[in-house]
Amino acid sequence: MNINLKSYIKTLFAVKSVQVTFQGLLSICILLSLLACQHQEEKEADVHTEKEATSTSQLKALAEMKYISHTSMDLAVDINFQGGGPAYLSVYSKYVRENNDHWKINYDSRLLASYMINSQIRQEIAIPQHLTRLLVQVWFYDDRAPVSKEILIDKRLSIQL
Amino acid sequence: MKTRFFLLILLSFSMNVFSAPFDTCPTKAFLFQARPVIVYGINLVSGTDAILQDDVGLLPGTSNIGNVNGVGFDDYIADDGTSYRYLYGFNTTNLKFVRLDSDFKQSELTVTNQPSGSFYVGDVYNHHYYFYRKGKGFYKMNLDEDADNYLVIETISTAANRNLTDFSFHPSNNKLYGVDNSSGILYEFNIENGASESLGNTGETGTFGAGYFDVNGKLYLSRNQDGKIYRIDLSSVDDPGSSGPYPAELFAQGPLSGQNDGARCANAPLISPDMESTIDFGDAPDSYSTTLDANGARHEIIDGGPYLGSTSPDGEVDARLGILSDDSNNDNANRDDEDGIGLVTGLSRGLDNTVVVTASQAGYLQAWFDWNRDGDFSDNGEQMATNQLLAAGANNIVVRVPIDADIGSSWARFRFGSQQDINFNGGATDGEVEDHQIEISDIGVSYRYYPENGSWVTLAYEDQWPIEGDYDMNDVVFHYRTVSVVKDDQLLRVDVYGQLIAIGASYHNGFAIRIPDVQADSVDTSKMRFKHSSLDASGNSSEQDMGNPIEAGSDELIAVITQDTWQQVDTDCAFYRTDASCTDHIQFAFELSLPFSSAQANSSISTLYDPFIFATSNRFHGNYFVTPPGRGWEMHLADVPATEQANSSFFKTGQDTTDTNTGRYYKTNNNLPWAMEVGTEWKHPYSGVDLLQAYPDFEGHITSNKLDKLDWYQAAKRVNGKTYP
Numbered sequence: 001m002n003i004n005l006k007s008y009i010k011t012l013f014a015v016k017s018v019q020v021t022f023q024g025l026l027s028i029c030i031l032l033s034l035l036a037c038q039h040q041e042e043k044e045a046d047v048h049t050e051k052e053a054t055s056t057s058q059l060k061a062l063a064e065m066k067y068i069s070h071t072s073m074d075l076a077v078d079i080n081f082q083g084g085g086p087a088y089l090s091v092y093s094k095y096v097r098e099n100n101d102h103w104k105i106n107y108d109s110r111l112l113a114s115y116m117i118n119s120q121i122r123q124e125i126a127i128p129q130h131l132t133r134l135l136v137q138v139w140f141y142d143d144r145a146p147v148s149k150e151i152l153i154d155k156r157l158s159i160q161l
Numbered sequence: 162m163k164t165r166f167f168l169l170i171l172l173s174f175s176m177n178v179f180s181a182p183f184d185t186c187p188t189k190a191f192l193f194q195a196r197p198v199i200v201y202g203i204n205l206v207s208g209t210d211a212i213l214q215d216d217v218g219l220l221p222g223t224s225n226i227g228n229v230n231g232v233g234f235d236d237y238i239a240d241d242g243t244s245y246r247y248l249y250g251f252n253t254t255n256l257k258f259v260r261l262d263s264d265f266k267q268s269e270l271t272v273t274n275q276p277s278g279s280f281y282v283g284d285v286y287n288h289h290y291y292f293y294r295k296g297k298g299f300y301k302m303n304l305d306e307d308a309d310n311y312l313v314i315e316t317i318s319t320a321a322n323r324n325l326t327d328f329s330f331h332p333s334n335n336k337l338y339g340v341d342n343s344s345g346i347l348y349e350f351n352i353e354n355g356a357s358e359s360l361g362n363t364g365e366t367g368t369f370g371a372g373y374f375d376v377n378g379k380l381y382l383s384r385n386q387d388g389k390i391y392r393i394d395l396s397s398v399d400d401p402g403s404s405g406p407y408p409a410e411l412f413a414q415g416p417l418s419g420q421n422d423g424a425r426c427a428n429a430p431l432i433s434p435d436m437e438s439t440i441d442f443g444d445a446p447d448s449y450s451t452t453l454d455a456n457g458a459r460h461e462i463i464d465g466g467p468y469l470g471s472t473s474p475d476g477e478v479d480a481r482l483g484i485l486s487d488d489s490n491n492d493n494a495n496r497d498d499e500d501g502i503g504l505v506t507g508l509s510r511g512l513d514n515t516v517v518v519t520a521s522q523a524g525y526l527q528a529w530f531d532w533n534r535d536g537d538f539s540d541n542g543e544q545m546a547t548n549q550l551l552a553a554g555a556n557n558i559v560v561r562v563p564i565d566a567d568i569g570s571s572w573a574r575f576r577f578g579s580q581q582d583i584n585f586n587g588g589a590t591d592g593e594v595e596d597h598q599i600e601i602s603d604i605g606v607s608y609r610y611y612p613e614n615g616s617w618v619t620l621a622y623e624d625q626w627p628i629e630g631d632y633d634m635n636d637v638v639f640h641y642r643t644v645s646v647v648k649d650d651q652l653l654r655v656d657v658y659g660q661l662i663a664i665g666a667s668y669h670n671g672f673a674i675r676i677p678d679v680q681a682d683s684v685d686t687s688k689m690r691f692k693h694s695s696l697d698a699s700g701n702s703s704e705q706d707m708g709n710p711i712e713a714g715s716d717e718l719i720a721v722i723t724q725d726t727w728q729q730v731d732t733d734c735a736f737y738r739t740d741a742s743c744t745d746h747i748q749f750a751f752e753l754s755l756p757f758s759s760a761q762a763n764s765s766i767s768t769l770y771d772p773f774i775f776a777t778s779n780r781f782h783g784n785y786f787v788t789p790p791g792r793g794w795e796m797h798l799a800d801v802p803a804t805e806q807a808n809s810s811f812f813k814t815g816q817d818t819t820d821t822n823t824g825r826y827y828k829t830n831n832n833l834p835w836a837m838e839v840g841t842e843w844k845h846p847y848s849g850v851d852l853l854q855a856y857p858d859f860e861g862h863i864t865s866n867k868l869d870k871l872d873w874y875q876a877a878k879r880v881n882g883k884t885y886p
Contacts, residue, residue, distance in 0.1 A: 053860055056632035056852045061832040061863045063825070067799045069618065069840030069874065070611065070768055086604070088506040093613055104471075107503040108615020113600075114607035115509060126611045126768035128618065128840030130872040139505045141512055146505065 318355025361406025371423025469501025
């Protein structure tokens with residue numbers, strides 16, 4: 001509501017024909033109440049604007065805030081279906097799937113490299129928080145072709161290849 | 162008659178006008194060969210050649226262009242700035258002394274006292290042409306047109322007993338050097354009296370028809386029979402105590418040649434720093450022969466030529482070593498072209514491991530692995546691929562790691578191109594070299610990288626604690642990466658890498674890393690490695706072994722990387738890499754490897770471990786402190802406890818609200834930090850630019866308690882013009 005109540009009240013008293021009656025007093029009270037509401041809205045609007053900080057020092061964080069940018073992930077991989085190990089597990093963050101279903105991998109984006117003696121492995125890895133997906137790839141020490149799986153990052157994940 | 166005379170004058174004038182001298186001291190070496198002579202430009206770095214001129218023109222009164230030999234480059238500029246940079250030589254067919262201009266067009270010199278016969282050995286120094294023939298003599302003539310003895314030949318000596326096919330002037334000491342073809346002995350010639358002194362055997366014989374010097378005093382010899390280019394280091398030949406022999410090392414493979422001669426402007430470097438380089442170098446430490454000075458592996462980059470991976474290599478003036486390489490984001494214009502090798506099964510001892518090598522086209526692969534980690538590729542059994550033909554695309558090659566290979570970090574080199582039989586060092590005419598740091602391991606070992614094996618996170622510190630800073634988060638900035646080597650859930654080793662990215666403060670701070678819950682005496686110091694890498698303003702890189710960084714007097718394991726970050730950089734700017742108007746390269750990096758004598762508990766495995774800054778001893782650290790606070794002043798990431806060296810009296814002063822009882826450290830009343838980790842190679846704000854001005858999403862990230870705006874620090878979220886590029 002954007003009524004110029006002050007002007008309206010001035011107008012009322014400017015009209016000589018207005019008689020100070022009970023009804024008139026009631027109108028004035030209502031008008032004054034509306035005036036108070038408008039002021040309150042303006043005050044709330046001011047508070048809302050003041051909340052957008054312009055400098056870091058104006059921020060207020062929670063006490064437990066940690067200023068680090070990584071999360072951890074508990075990853076379990078099972079290759080029993082592939083006939084088990086020995087094998088080598090790698091986890092990458094930069095890769096592209098090409099038209100022929102081949103994974104083109106940036107080998108400098110490895111988060112984990114691990115020898116697998118048995119069919120299963122569990123590792124905890126730290127991941128930059130802006131990442132959402134990773135590629136898990138397992139190579140074997142024989143003629144078996146490597147297997148790959150893209151995963152969504154989660155706190156704890158078990159996959160079967 | 163007048164018309165003919167006028168035409169004659171005009172013709173003579175036009176000949177002089179078009180006989181232009183060289184306007185620079187060129188980096189190329191010139192090779193003159195065959196009859197009629199053809200002039201080649203040789204890139205000594207790679208051995209590639211190109212025809213510069215196949216028609217040097219007829220001399221007046223002759224019908225045969227002829228062969229030109231005994232050529233030398235005159236790098237002479239007169240006092241008035243006039244260039245007299247020409248080539249001088251001898252036309253062995255027409256028996257004439259000639260001058261060649263910048264188009265390699267020959268013109269006859271009318272000389273006096275010309276000796277009979279032909280001359281194949283010559284060079285120029287101080288605007289004089291010197292020439293020689295075995296059994297005949299050693300001569301010179303003045304090339305100064307204003308001199309009374311201009312083109313008057315003088316005999317220096319009639320004693321000429323050395324079997325030379327070329328000699329060359331050293332750029333620094335006015336002496337001539339040549340190798341006797343039959344004996345391989347290097348001789349130094351006195352140009353005043355023609356005396357020659359043996360400097361020992363170079364180890365190589367043959368017809369060295371072309372010789373060249375570079376500005377650093379290195380002599381290059383091209384052997385006619387096989388085109389091999391050898392280098393002899395005479396840079397310190399005049400140093401006290403310096404004596405031969407000076408061995409010839411194979412430098413590059415050039416063209417086969419006959420009846421040839423060479424000339425070069427000796428005052429030029431091999432690669433001009435003022436022009437875009439077309440040479441690809443490796444990145445391994447220089448003990449592996451990486452820089453040009455070490456005759457490092459290098460390849461000429463050819464348009465449409467072969468390379469590894471999907472990114473063609475970028476040129477470098479010289480190798481930048483290790484983690485200061487141009488591939489480590491040290492120049493925004495450069496690109497990471499080390500993308501051709503995938504060690505997909507690691508390198509486990511005793512096993513046949515797979516390496517995926519991606520080639521842009523068919524070509525030959527050579528590969529070396531430093532199995533015994535002694536810093537070179539020259540031991541038996543270290544070349545694992547020899548002339549292996551690759552197809553375009555991904556190729557799986559099998560590498561058997563010796564059962565007795567030394568466990569730990571090492572290096573491998575991969576060279577790919579159209580040439581076969583190239584060594585781990587020396588030049589190649591096309592292709593690419595990729596050097597990769599490798600891990601030789603036992604079975605069962607895991608490597609946890611943070612953030613990844615080839616990238617960085619960023620640590621940003623404010624150093625005015627306990628006073629609240631200006632939140633430009635650039636007082637000390639490091640790129641940072643860790644590797645945790647784990648077996649059976651226990652910590653075997655921690656590797657840490659870092660680059661100093663910025664110093665946006667005048668205070669002096671050191672940088673150290675604590676390994677929490679690990680004792681200082683847990684480290685196997687015999688296998689520990691700690692290196693500094695440096696890059697100077699000219700782009701010359703160096704590496705230093707820094708000995709033991711473990712802080713004495715601390716029970717905890719604390720490795721001090723540097724006592725003072727300001728000592729690691731050299732800048733003309735007020736601050737280092739924080740000002741828009743003043744830029745610098747990244748100049749300092751470190752590598753730290755801490756293997757443990759016995760495996761450490763699982764609880765000691767971490768991500769960042771504990772990197773922190775501390776005040777340099779005896780240096781002013783703000784008016785808040787009456788005396789320099791020194792080592793007792795520390796700044797860690799928020800809520801990371803101080804070390805045993807910290808001065809706890811600084812807690813709860815200023816804006817600090819540290820409460821050691823609750824594990825609260827280094828936060829303000831608003832729970833804001835003085836240090837943070839950012840999960841990428843972050844662009845820090847310019848000096849005085851508040852973090853929120855550069856990265857506005859940081860606010861939402863904090864006010865949502867890290868539930869929102871997880872990517873607040875990414876490139877797409879930063880405000881243009883607010884961060885250091």
